[in-house]
Amino acid sequence: MNIILLWRWILWRRKKISLTTKIFIGLILGLITGIIVYFLPSGTFKNDILINGIFQLVGQIFLRGIMMMVVPLVFISLVNGAASMGDIKKTGESWG
Numbered sequence: 001m002n003i004i005l006l007w008r009w010i011l012w013r014r015k016k017i018s019l020t021t022k023i024f025i026g027l028i029l030g031l032i033t034g035i036i037v038y039f040l041p042s043g044t045f046k047n048d049i050l051i052n053g054i055f056q057l058v059g060q061i062f063l064r065g066i067m068m069m070v071v072p073l074v075f076i077s078l079v080n081g082a083a084s085m086g087d088i089k090k091t092g093e094s095w096g
Contacts, residue, residue: 003028
């Protein structure tokens with residue numbers, strides 16, 4: 001409840017929140033969520049709905065989103081580096 005009041009107070013002030021502050025707020029919220037889930041009794045709600053349901057889904061969406069950005073970035077970097085070398089013979093010599 002205190003976190004909600006803190007968040008409302010931050011929004012009320014209408015100051016721009018720095019990236020560092022947003023990261024620390026997310027870190028604290030994740031820590032609190034982890035502590036709450038840890039102390040929940042084992043059962044269908046904790047194991048099947050939270051851990052294997054919601055957290056699994058959100059984690060997979062996050063990882064696949066990162067992979068969708070990183071793989072094309074690495075590919076384009078390699079192609080751009082090879083294209084900027086100019087001569088085809090130099091490209092073959094530098095890659096083995």
